[in-house]
Amino acid sequence: MFPSAFNYEAPTSIAEAVGLLTGHEDARVLAGGQSLIPLMKLRFAQPSLIVDVGRIPELRNLEMNEGMLRIGATVREAEIENAPDVCRAFPILRDTVCVIADPLVRNMATIGGNLAHGDAENDHPATMIALDATIAVRGAGSERLIPAGQFFRGLYETALDPAEILTEIRIPALPRGCGTSYIKLHRQAGDFAIAAVAVRVTIDGDVVRDSRIVYTAVAATPQRAVAAENALRGQRLDTEVLAMVAETAAGALDIHDDPRGTAGYKRRVLRAITGRALRLAGRRAAEQELR
C-alpha cells in the first residue's frame, strides 16, 4: 500500500509552514507521521499537499523550569520517555508515553501529532486535560493559547483552524501533595485502549482537595467525570470512597460502543481502572510529600 500522490514541502520555520497551509484547504501537517501515513496508505486521507514540520527547530524544544514544562510539538514520545527529570516531575507522562503504540513507533511519533490528530483513542488527550495543560497554536495572526479541555471537539476534530499548526504544550508544575497516574487497559501490546483513565489528585492533610478524572476511548472526545471529581472532594482515598467515585464516574458517562468493547463492557472496565488509578495517584502524592 502507498498513499495517493501529493506535493511535499518541508519548511524550516513556523511562519513559512503557516504560509504554506494558508489557502490550501486540503493540506495536512506531517509531524512523525505515525497516525497520518497509515491513514494515507488506506486512502482515508488524500491531501494534495503535505507540510512536513519535522525540520522546524522551534518545534523541538523540551524545557522544564520551576513553574512550567514546555514540550515542542515535534518532540518524540521516546524523548519524553527518556527524560528522567520530566518523568520524575510528571509520573503520569511516563505512564502515558510508555503505553502508546510500541517502542519503534515511539521513536518516530510526536506528542503534537498525537494531540492534533484529534483521536479520542489516543492517550495524550486525557492526560493533558487532567494536567490542565495549555496547547499553543500559531496561524497567520498571533499565538493562540487553548486549554486542553477545550481543544478536542469531536471525532478527528480539534480547535485547530486549517491554516494553524500546534506549536507547543505547556504544563503547569504540580503543586505539593499532588499525585498523578494513567492506567490503560488494552488487549495486546501496541493496541489502542479498550478504556483508559488519567487522574490527578491533590491531597491536603489526608483528604482530597482537588482532582481531575478523564477517560480515553469512551466517546468521540476525552470525557471528564466532573460528578465523580465533585464526589471525591473532601474525602479520604479509602476503599469505600474509591468504589463510590468509580461508580459515580462510570454511571454518569455517555459511553459509546466501538470495535474494542461494548458500552457495557467499557463501563465495567472504568469501574476497575478508576479506583486503581486513584489509589496509585494517592500513593504518589504521599511519596512526593516525603521528598
Next chain:
Amino acid sequence: MKRRVAMRVNDTEVTAAVEPRLLLVHHLRDNVGVHSPRVGCDTTSCGACTVLLDGRAVKSCTVLTVQADGASITTLEGLGDEGGELHPLQEAFWQEHGLQCGYCTSGLIMAAITLVSEAEGQLSQQEVRKALSGNICRCTGYVNVVRAVQLAARLMRERNPGDMNHGAFPNE
C-alpha cells in the same frame, strides 16, 4: 513532482529522485538494493521493516523517503564486519536458534540493537519483551528470540568490555 533525496545507507552515500509518497522501505529495497527490511504487514504492526534512522529503530513502512532526506540509515546489512564475522546479535540468534522462517529476523535484530548496546548488566526477559513489543514473529513463540537477545548482550560485553556501545556499530 519528484524530489532529490540524499542519505547515508550503511556507510554508502545514496542519492535519488523520488516521489514524495515513496515509503522508505520501498526506497531501500527497490532503489538502494538493500533487502533485509521486509514488508510484512504494511500497517505499522509487525516490525519486519525495522531500520535505524539516525540511530533510532523505526518502522520503515511508515516513514516517507523524503522524511529521511539527509539521514543516516543502518539496516541489517550494515551490521556484520567486512571480514564476514557476524555481529553479536546475529551470532546469538544463530546459537539460540532464535528464528524459524527468518522473515521477521532482520527487524527483530534492528529493534534489539539499542537495548543490547545500552545494557549494563544481564537483561531480564521482561526488558527484552518490552523492547520487542513492536515486532511480530509467527513461528517461534518468542522464547528463543528472547534468549538470543539476552545472549547478545553478554557477547557484546565480552567482545568489547571497555566500549560504551559494546561495538554495536562496528562500521562507524
